Amino acid sequence: MPGCCGTPAGSSKDEKNRDVKHSxxxxxxxxxxxxxxxxxxxxxxxxxxxxxxxxxxxxAPNEYxxxxxxxxxxxxxxxxxSSPPPNMSQYNAYSSGxxxxxxxxxxxxxxxxxxxxxxxxxxxxxxxxxNSQLPLRANSASPYMPSNNSQTITTTSPVQRNFSPPADExxxxxxxxxxxxxxxxxxxxxxxxxxxxQQILHWPGSFETFRKIPTCLLYDEHGQVLAxxxxxxxxxxxxxxxxxxWFKLFLEPHVLRDEGAIDPRLPELPRGKTAMDLVxxxxxxxxxYAKEQITREIGAVADLNSADVWLTVPAAWDARGxxxxxxxxxxxxxxxxxxxxxxxxxDRLRIITEPEAAAVHCALLTDLHKLRPSQNFxxxxxxxxxxxxxxxxxxxxxxxxxxxxxxxRSGASCGSLFLDLRFRExxxxxxxxxxxxxxxxxxxxxxxSFSETDKLDYSGESDDDKMFHFTCFNVEDPHDPSVxxxxxxxxxxxxxxxxxxxxxxxxxxxxxxxxxxxxxxQRIDALLLVGGFSGSDYLFKRVEAxxxxxxxxxxxxxxxxxxxxxxxxxxxLSRRPLVSSVIxxxxxxxKVKLPADPEDWMKRPAYISQNNAGVSICENRLQYLVQKxxxxxxxxxxxxxxxxFSQTSQDSTFVAVLFTSDxxxxxxxxxxxxxxxxxxxxxxLGSLPTFQQNASTPQPNGFYTEFELALxxxxxxxxxxxxxxxxxxxxxxxxxxx
Numbered sequence: 218m219p220g221c222c223g224t225p226a227g228s229s230k231d232e233k234n235r236d237v238k239h240s241x242x243x244x245x246x247x248x249x250x251x252x253x254x255x256x257x258x259x260x261x262x263x264x265x266x267x268x269x270x271x272x273x274x275x276x277a278p279n280e281y282x283x284x285x286x287x288x289x290x291x292x293x294x295x296x297x298x299s300s301p302p303p304n305m306s307q308y309n310a311y312s313s314g315x316x317x318x319x320x321x322x323x324x325x326x327x328x329x330x331x332x333x334x335x336x337x338x339x340x341x342x343x344x345x346x347x348n349s350q351l352p353l354r355a356n357s358a359s360p361y362m363p364s365n366n367s368q369t370i371t372t373t374s375p376v377q378r379n380f381s382p383p384a385d386e387x388x389x390x391x392x393x394x395x396x397x398x399x400x401x402x403x404x405x406x407x408x409x410x411x412x413x414x415q416q417i418l419h420w421p422g423s424f425e426t427f428r429k430i431p432t433c434l435l436y437d438e439h440g441q442v443l444a445x446x447x448x449x450x451x452x453x454x455x456x457x458x459x460x461x462x463w464f465k466l467f468l469e470p471h472v473l474r475d476e477g478a479i480d481p482r483l484p485e486l487p488r489g490k491t492a493m494d495l496v497x498x499x500x501x502x503x504x505x506y507a508k509e510q511i512t513r514e515i516g517a518v519a520d521l522n523s524a525d526v527w528l529t530v531p532a533a534w535d536a537r538g539x540x541x542x543x544x545x546x547x548x549x550x551x552x553x554x555x556x557x558x559x560x561x562x563x564d565r566l567r568i569i570t571e572p573e574a575a576a577v578h579c580a581l582l583t584d585l586h587k588l589r590p591s592q593n594f595x596x597x598x599x600x601x602x603x604x605x606x607x608x609x610x611x612x613x614x615x616x617x618x619x620x621x622x623x624x625x626r627s628g629a630s631c632g633s634l635f636l637d638l639r640f641r642e643x644x645x646x647x648x649x650x651x652x653x654x655x656x657x658x659x660x661x662x663x664x665x666s667f668s669e670t671d672k673l674d675y676s677g678e679s680d681d682d683k684m685f686h687f688t689c690f691n692v693e694d695p696h697d698p699s700v701x702x703x704x705x706x707x708x709x710x711x712x713x714x715x716x717x718x719x720x721x722x723x724x725x726x727x728x729x730x731x732x733x734x735x736x737x738x739q740r741i742d743a744l745l746l747v748g749g750f751s752g753s754d755y756l757f758k759r760v761e762a763x764x765x766x767x768x769x770x771x772x773x774x775x776x777x778x779x780x781x782x783x784x785x786x787x788x789x790l791s792r793r794p795l796v797s798s799v800i801x802x803x804x805x806x807x808k809v810k811l812p813a814d815p816e817d818w819m820k821r822p823a824y825i826s827q828n829n830a831g832v833s834i835c836e837n838r839l840q841y842l843v844q845k846x847x848x849x850x851x852x853x854x855x856x857x858x859x860x861x862f863s864q865t866s867q868d869s870t871f872v873a874v875l876f877t878s879d880x881x882x883x884x885x886x887x888x889x890x891x892x893x894x895x896x897x898x899x900x901x902l903g904s905l906p907t908f909q910q911n912a913s914t915p916q917p918n919g920f921y922t923e924f925e926l927a928l929x930x931x932x933x934x935x936x937x938x939x940x941x942x943x944x945x946x947x948x949x950x951x952x953x954x955x
Contacts, residue, residue: 389524390789391507392574393551394782395500395542397465397602398634399429399749400446401779402507403786404524409515414786416779417510422447428779429749434461434499436487445502454658459487464499466602467492468538469531469630480630482638493545500549522555527785529571532598532605533628535803535877536895536935539568540951543934568933569788571781572596572607572626575747577795578784579774580611580620586743586770590614593623594743595768597730597760598781599750602632604726606733608741612797621798624736625846631725633672633750639718640667644687647701647709653694654707662690663707675719677755680711715755723756727763734767743770747780794851799932804845805895806876807857808887811838821886837887842928845881854927856940861902864919866912869903871924875951896951898937900926905941 387408394401405414418426427447434442435449438457443449449460463483471478486492508521528546530539543566546552552565576596579586588594590611598605605628609620644663648654654663666687687707689695695705702708734741744764750756751773761771774780788795813825817835824836843855861871875898878884880891902908902922911920925940926949937949 389511389521390527390786391511391521391524392527392529392782392785392789393500393503393507394429394529394571394574394779394785395465395496395503396429396432396600396749397463397632398432399601399778400432400499400503401429401782402503403779403782404507404511405786405790407790412790414783414790415514416783417507417514419510420447421506422451428776432462432465432499434464434495434502435459436461436490440487440489442498442502445499461487461490461495463602463634464492464495466630468496468534468541469603470533470535470538473535473537473541480638482642493541496542496545497549500546500551504549504551522553523565525565525567525789526551527567527569527574527789529569529574529781529785530933531603531628532570532572532607532626532802533603534570534933536951539933539935543568567789569785570605570607570626570932571600571603571748572598572605572628573622573796573932574782574784574788575745575780576607576609576620576784577618577788577791578780579745579747580609580618580795581787582774585772585774586745588743588770592742593737593739594745595730595733595741597726597744597746597751598748599726599746599753599756600632600748600781601634601750602630603628604631604729604748604750606729608733608737609796618791618795619797620795622796622800623739624733625800625802627729627733627736627802629725629729631722631729632748633722633753635722636672636718637664637668639721640664640672640714643709643713643717644707647707651694651697651700651702653691654689654702656691659690663687671714673752673754675711675714675753675755677715677719677758681715683711684708685711685714719755723753723759726750726756727759730760730764734764741768743772744768746771746773747777749778751777796851796932798848798850799930801843801845801847801849801930802879804841804878804880805843805928805935806839806841806878806884806892807898808874808876809838809840810834810836811840816885824886839876839884839887839892841883842875843930844883845879849930851931852929854929854938854940856925856927858923858925860921860923862919862921863908863912869901869908869912871898871900871902873898898926898949898951900924900937900939900949901947902939905946907941 387406389404389406391402391404394403402417403414404417405412409415416428418428420427420430422444430446431450433446433449435444435452436459437443443458444452450462452458452460461484464486466472466483467479467486486495511521526546528542528551530542534542546566547563552562554560554562575598576594579594579596580588586594588611590613593608593610595606595608605626607626608623610623612619612621641660641664644660645655653659671685685708687709689702689705689707692705694702696702730744744760746757746760757771757773765771776783811834813833813835817825817838821835821837824838825833826836828834840857842857843849847855849855859871863869875895876887876892877895878892882891884890884892902924903912905922905924907924908922911922914920924946925943927938927940929936929938935951937951938945939947939949
């Protein structure tokens with residue numbers, strides 16, 4: 218009986234083509250209770266992972282556009298840091314040889330005193346920018362030109378490199394799909410299994426093999442981890458213990474912004490623990506076991522301390538959620554400095570969105586979708602917690618695969634877990650007059666039975682007249698036919714399950730797919746469903762019924778439940794950027810002060826004041842760094858000129874607030890709504906030559922320092938880079954706001 222974790226190995230003809238190790242063995246999909254798996258307190262010990270030593274230096278973006286905390290150009294996957302890039306001042310609106318604006322202009326842009334900031338864009342003619350320097354809007358034939366005339370955005374394409382084979386081509390690549398309900402690990406190396414991706418199938422707590430295990434922790438009364446994965450899920454209730462599940466949902470963007478947005482149906486976190494603590498504990502247990510198991514499976518000591526680790530996140534997560542996941546992964550020891558001089562160790566942790574990883578896996582399955590170059594396909598990653606959507610185009614030849622994102626991705630919390638939660642609410646409603654069956658153990662037993670047997674096999678309207686039977690946990694109060702209690706079983710009609718449990722969740726998933734199809738004005742040639750929820754027969758039938766006439770191919774890979782983790786590992790093994798471009802899923806803006814113009818006098822006169830130079834300045838203006846829908850190549854930097862006024866040489870810190878907006882509208886002022894404060898940018902300008910030169914010369918009236926900040930987006934993360942005369946000069950520290 219299939220479950221949330223996929224199909225058993227060997228259960229379909231397609232499994233012959235799988236490259237998963239131990240393919241001959243039986244793979245159970247939904248971990249069930251293991252009667253022979255005993256819980257030993259001594260065997261569950263949270264691994265002690267030494268804290269990585271601090272190592273900060275300029276580091277460069279890799280070919281994936283991923284560079285962790287320390288951006289700087291790097292020539293290949295494992296080559297030493299490259300020399301500074303060539304001078305790129307020819308891309309600047311003000312080249313290094315151009316005279317700077319006069320002091321009055323600076324004061325007008327900056328407000329004049331105490332380090333207040335502004336944009337050169339207010340002083341820059343639009344004619345000074347080439348259209349080729351502006352990011353394109355998705356689905357547009359011409360470069361995106363912002364409507365705000367005061368904006369200056371220039372971009373530079375990533376430096377083109379020849380991807381020569383790295384010296385350590387046998388380097389390990391490990392991917393972790395940290396899911397809401399289930400998690401899995403895949404790995405590979407060019408020196409293992411002819412470079413094919415392998416998966417960990419043997420896990421503590423069972424003699425069977427599983428492609429994924431429950432994302433579950435069991436804590437004792439002191440907050441120490443007793444068990445994780447299968448052992449935590451299958452452990453019998455014990456006094457003083459707390460079982461924790463679904464804690465990934467606490468990193469969802471709306472929850473991070475407002476704790477009141479937490480779904481009340483989710484279990485509370487243990488006392489004294491945060492969601493970050495739980496994520497760190499689970500990743501730590503998972504990683505320590507993975508290192509041991511991979512070493513056993515490949516028959517040699519794997520150099521996992523130097524491996525590239527790929528961690529997947531939902532498409533709907535924002536930069537703050539990705540930053541928290543990165544912090545948890547580093548704290549858990551997924552990457553750390555393993556030798557003297559290993560200053561770039563943080564770069565080995567790479568964050569990738571779940572649909573992007575799944576797209577890489579599915580794009581290689583040409584027998585499944587029969588796609589050809591220049592065709593578009595949609596990935597619907599329907600997992601336990603979220604449903605994520607993205608559309609990609611195949612570029613070039615399949616033998617040298619490259620895909621490009623075609624429109625802004627989307628996602629929402631409407632995964633299969635919410636079927637379980639709605640089923641629990643239905644049971645509580647039906648048995649409201651029978652409290653013997655509403656204790657925590659009884660409800661958990663009902664939910665387990667539903668998840669194991671009927672959730673994925675339910676067929677919809679054809680099951681309307683069928684009765685679904687669920688055995689009661691308690692033997693008391695076994696009979697009340699008026700509510701469906703018959704001889705110790707709860708009978709629920711199929712039409713009631715469809716109306717109260719399945720349709721509300723599946724309707725939400727279909728609405729997401731419908732909205733995603735409207736974001737692109739090109740034909741979608743294939744819709745590929747991946748993730749554990751995609752195994753639902755009813756979901757697949759509904760998708761076919763609604764989109765079958767518009768999309769030629771609608772299919773599910775045989776390994777749909779592990780497409781994400783396998784795709785992330787395949788991305789790492791390719792050692793080149795398989796996804797060439799991304800679409801900005803939201804706008805990134807900055808609060809600035811700009812010289813007031815007639816529109817400001819008409820709309821916001823209260824925001825206008827005069828600076829020390831007598832120039833009228835409008836506060837609370839918004840400057841767009843990247844607009845939603847902009848097409849950005851991996852590694853591309855969107856650059857904006859800034860100027861900081863410093864009264865003294867000690868005033869070298871530039872601080873600004875970065876905002877995001879999911880709206881397609883362009884806002885001019887901070888009070889226009891639909892913008893969210895994301896983080897503070899903190900940049901130390903003390904190392905810039907111009908700042909040092911000005912600071913060394915006494916200037917009673919203060920001085921100005923001009924510089925550039927570059928915003929770099931890849932599939933999931935956002936990075937800030939300090940530029941001076943086109944060269945990287947440092948990194949931007951992001952302080953994410955609560």
